[in-house]
């Protein structure tokens with residue numbers, strides 16, 4: 001082994017991982033010692049940065065377009081990934097190429113828009129001292145939404161940790177066996193689209209927004225027919241900029257959904273979503 005690199009969930013500072021969801025202590029010095037490699041041959045990197053850097057190595061067939069706009073190859077690109085947590089990153093254009101930068105945007109405050117989302121925030125605020133985006137847009141976000149929408153319905157997984165309910169709620173929503181599970185996914189995709197739009201505005205992602213992470217792939221049939229793209233572009237005076245992504249003018253955004261490893265080939269959608 002000549003070198004080793006690791007994409008890890010959390011913030012890497014001075015070669016040391018600061019992670020919120022895993023108990024591991026990772027630092028490049030101890031890894032170098034264990035692997036008997038020079039420290040300069042060890043790279044610890046935020047997992048979303050690793051994902052962003054990997055985009056260029058994927059083939060066109062590995063992507064699904066949720067909204068096709070005009071390619072602006074010399075513009076910033078945003079990446080957002082919901083899974084165990086919520087990861088965000090940006091590929092910023094430096095004038096000659098794209099450079100990946102990490103973000104802890106998943107820990108930013110959740111911003112509700114509708115009366116229902118405000119009521120949900122109030123509901124969740126009774127349980128948690130602070131509601132970050134990640135509390136919703138991760139696997140553990142599904143169950144509190146379900147409990148908010150249908151407090152009298154309890155599924156088997158509800159006796160386990162919150163993240164353990166994501167699979168059951170997703171399956172019930174996909175097969176339509178529980179109307180509250182269907183409603184939960186509608187609520188989630190709607191709000192998640194808004195958060196993706198927030199990220200696009202913050203980094204001016206005219207080069208596109210990519211969805212990664214395990215959840216997007218697992219709920220793909222629901223995502224395709226959801227309000228995700230509508231919520232993404234619902235940004236008041238700036239909506240026109242995001243809308244133009246679908247009309248082949250400057251401002252392409254919300255374009256692609258990254259395919260996860262091992263899933264079936266994704267279909268390309270037409271561009272009539274907006």
Ligand SMILES: [Zn+2]
Nearest residue numbers: 172178180181
């Ligand atoms: Zn249900």
